Amino acid sequence: MTPGAEGSVSGAVPFPRGLLQPEGAYRFGLDALLLAAFAARTLRERAAGGRASGKARPRRVAELGTGCGAALLGVALRCPDARCLGLEREPALLRAAAANAQALGLADRVSFHMADLAAPAAWPGRLGEEGPQDLVLANPPWGLPGRGRPSPSRLREAALRGTEADGNGGDGDALPVFCAAAARLLRHRGAFCCIVAAGALTRICAALDGARLGLRRVLPLRSRTRAPSSRLLLLAQKGAAADVQLLAPLTLHGRATAPAGSGDSPAWTRAALAFCPWLAHSGTTPAAWRPSPRGAS
Structure with missing residues (x-):
């Protein structure tokens, strides 16, 4: 199977192109794909450790605030033995996620349930039947309520700051809510895998500590070799002390502009494509990856 072609929509378009996304929702992008690649690598590492110890078994994976399911579906494509569960509170996004799983032929091992992460007491009882999860992933809203210009779209505003556009959907930072749910x-x-803006590092560390999730690994992401890292992929572990391994930054692309008259987009680096082959099929260019924190404006 060639890189980036682990799944197709309607048997023709390689993942992640062609995924259904409701009108007005936050459009999934590079963050979701990079998170999926990071989580899949983590899951495979842990599965390999289980096989070495003679404790191999199917792995359970859940995504918090799954949206249209892009990141979770990516993990399912890369990890064929994983049983995947997506949690989302918006009905329109749940319907889109279920349709995307069906189109990719993953409906037999990827399911989606409605759940408000801030109200675990009201989670559907059937979630308990899924059993404890081996890995949870999330691309949480890292913007703060009241900061920046509100989006006119309720769904987009919820993805940016974890709150409704009118201010009635939440009263604070969404990061502790996501960490507690994980x-x-x-x-x-x-394992808990998430992606945040570099500017949210102190807040996510506090949220992880509050949920007793020990931070174990940090992979900085930067657009160019000399650019500061503006995204962070984090791996934390439940019931473990914080013992952080800071990895070398992953550079997404290597030249500022394409050759004059070539019509080509700035090139993905080999390291970026090796880490996340879907970048070549994402329909976006490295230049489309915004270095500013999501929800900052």
Whole structure:
């Protein structure tokens, strides 16, 4: 199977192109694809450790605020033995995610349930039947309520700041809510993978600590070799002490502009494509990746 062609929509378009996304919703992009690649690598590492110890078994994976399911579906494509669960509170996004799973032929092992992460007592009882999760992933809203210009779209505003556009959907930082939900779903020593803006580092560290999720690995992401890292992929572990391994930054592309008259987009680096082959099929260019924090304006 060639890189980036792990799945197709309607048997023709390679993932992630062609995914259904409701009108007015936050459009998934590079963050979701990079998170999926990071989570899939983490899951495969842990599965390999289980096989070496003679404890191999199917792995359970959940995504918080799954949206149209892009990141979770990416993990399912890269990890054929994973059983995947997506949690989302918006009915329109849930319908889109289910349709995308069906189109990719993954409906037999990827399911989606409605759940408000801030109200775990009201989560559907059937979630308990899924059992504790081996890995939870999230691309949480890292903007703060009241900061920046509100989006006229309610769905987009919720993705940016975890709150409704009119201010009635939340009263604070969404990061502690996501970390607490991850801890609730994970088994002991389970892994939590997330992506945040670099500017949210202190807040996510505090949220992880509050949920007793020990930070274990940080992979900085930068658009160019000399650019500062503006995104961070984080791996934390439930029931473990913080013991951080800071990895070398992953540079997404290497030249500022394409050759004059070539019509080509700035090139993805080999390292970026090796890490996340879907970048070549994403329909976006490296220049489309915004270095400013999501929800900052």
